[in-house]
Amino acid sequence: MAVFHVLLSWTAQALMFLFFLIFIAFLGYSLYIKHIHMKYDHIPGPPRETFFFGHSRTILRLMKNDEIIHDKFLEWTETHGPVYRLNFLHYVTLGVSCPEATKEILMSPKYSKDKLVYKKLFNLFGQRFLGNGLITAQDHEQWYKQRRIMDPAFSSLYLRGLMGTFNERAEKLMDKLSDFADSKTEVNMLHLVNCVTLDVIAKVAFGVELDLLKNSSPFPKAIETCLKGMVHYVRDLFFQFKPKNKPFINEVREACRLLRTTGAQWIHERKTAMQNGDDVPKDILTQIIKTAGKEESMTKEDEEFMLDNFVTFFIAGQETTANQLAFCIMELARHPDILEKVNKEVDDVLGMKQDISYDNLGELTYLSQVLKETLRIYPTAPGTSREVPEDMVIAGIHIPGGVTCFFSSYVTGRLDRFFRDPLTFDPDRFHPDVTKPYYCYYPFALGPRSCLGQNFAQMEAKVVMAKLLQRFDFTLVPGQTFDILDTGSLRPKSGVVCSVRHRNYKK
């Protein structure tokens, strides 16, 4: 009995001591947060909702209501100026729209991608996702090595060689649209252009025929699920701990696994072809295989690393372009005068010609302007962020080091300060004779970590748009919303449902 009492008192004392330690740790952490607040509170920003969670509740509320987080960023920028502060625990994030700071930070390799977001995307709810691939790689050396190996698959010489594939895949879309026009059926344009861009990336990057306009495939849904999962995983730290989210989380893990197992299979097939001495294309898949170690010394990590880039290209190389195309169709349908002008250009440059050449793309200057203007109002990959470890001055405000700076092309593209009457769709803003926007328009990001697929994407978008304009008239089915859906990338909520009719074009 005495022993029991002694044990009980020891346990009680140990518990007391543990509580004391937790209390001290809690007090210490609270003081640290207070110190951070005092260090950064001279930077303007919206009021914190709570001491610990700062502004995160506002963000979670927006997500819950299906609102666009970037509209809030725009509102904060308009209220607080070119640099504003947000807090979450001891983290400080600054929304930056000052062009000089944008130039200084994004153009320099010195500022690495922000760990809070990009390191997280290594996996999704415990399932490896983008890993150390090109978008998420933190370490400069590791990123630089990959980027150099990938560069040849994006050189202008190589891209010229892809014109055949762009034409051929876009032609399949035209056949499908022709059926819709004949049967006078309404068309969900977002769905169709999604099929085309996925077909293109599968063919061009990995040498695989999906032919999604004819065949069904689990990939579009898997990509969408991964993107949705990404948003919850990054923006809501507690999402994974809520039991009601379990089924969705399992779905996300399953979608990631599908992409990775598909990658493993396609890589295996390509390697076998290489070993057999077959003639393989110098495409993205071949370059991905080169980014890993030598065949004889290939480790499990090397294999995983190849899959990281496989998933990276599958995700990055497809739906951003599809969403741009859908937004572009939506805006043209809303602006008959602009549609008429771009139609005229396409008719002048292409006439009845079926195959669009690389040189034709250069001649379609107004279409380029239309595509640029689309990405100003609807930057489908809306932002990027960098760590700023050292003190600096932004817009005259001293910024102590240790913050994350967030750059939103959505915000800068919609600021009256940079683009007068910003919500008006006006491709003439990008007329070749007009001064280029100064570090306030960056839908493909800027500097060393800017989009590797920018030229690829714009060539593809132009081929699809030019053929569509050459062959069809399209009008929006009435009663649709023009709202944006924020799934990490931005897409038109309505799906852009159109009626299509043949134009005067004969094959």
Ligand code: HEM
């Ligand atoms: C309209 C279409 C596209 C848009 C708006 C877009 C936009 C962007 C943006 C904003 C980034 C920077 C991401 C960040 O910092 O987190 C990026 C990176 C990247 N994009 Fe794109 N992208 C598009 C199409 C493509 C395509 C078609 C490909 C490949 C075929 C591609 C491949 C990449 C890669 C590999 C990176 C990472 C580059 C690096 O860090 O070295 N993108 N893209």
